[in-house]
Amino acid sequence: xxxxxxxxxxxxxxxxxxxxxxxxxxxxxxxxxxxxxxxxxxxxxxxxxxxxxxxxxxxxxxxxxxxxxxxxxxxxxxxxxxxxxxxxxxxxxxxxxxxxxxxxxxxxxxxxxxxxxxxxxxxxxxxxxxxxxxxxxxxxxxxxxxxxxxxxxxxxxxxxxxxxxxxxxxx
Numbered sequence: 434x435x436x437x438x439x440x441x442x443x444x445x446x447x448x449x450x451x452x453x454x455x456x457x458x459x460x461x462x463x464x465x466x467x468x469x470x471x472x473x474x475x476x477x478x479x480x481x482x483x484x485x486x487x488x489x490x491x492x493x494x495x496x497x498x499x500x501x502x503x504x505x506x507x508x509x510x511x512x513x514x515x516x517x518x519x520x521x522x523x524x525x526x527x528x529x530x531x532x533x534x535x536x537x538x539x540x541x542x543x544x545x546x547x548x549x550x551x552x553x554x555x556x557x558x559x560x561x562x563x564x565x566x567x568x569x570x571x572x573x574x575x576x577x578x579x580x581x582x583x584x585x586x587x588x589x590x591x592x593x594x595x596x597x598x599x600x601x602x603x604x
Contacts, residue, residue: 442593451558454600467517468496472500500524517555525578
């Protein structure tokens with residue numbers, strides 16, 4: 434179990450069990466727990482996905498929505514509290530769609546994550562294992578996500594990779 438001031442990165446593909454496993458790691462620690470959600474519901478299907486995630490959490494969770502201002506949100510979390518960020522992939526896509534400087538925002542976030550003030554857990558998709566996207570935006574996103582994951586993994590105390598609900602420790 435991570436001690437105060439640690440960063441755990443959980444990577445994996447879609448529906449690999451990343452979020453559920455991250456939640457179980459956080460709930461093994463004393464509450465209160467902070468869940469920083471980066472998703473935005475632009476359609477009914479995404480609203481349903483968000484609702485499923487929210488329904489798994491009970492009243493001991495404090496949920497904060499941060500689709501764009503993730504760095505500011507993390508910095509505002511009180512010291513020593515368990516924190517779960519779910520997920521960097523949606524945050525990055527939000528940054529791209531908003532026309533922000535993705536590299537600058539990613540570097541800023543990675544620097545903040547490098548100094549955890551409690552047991553912090555961050556979920557992100559490993560998007561580089563599939564086919565090469567057939568369009569420039571998809572390729573730009575895949576490459577930016579890979580670079581962001583590398584930056585965060587380099588700073589993490591522990592990196593876990595999820596496959597089919599199974600956990601592999603990478604670092």
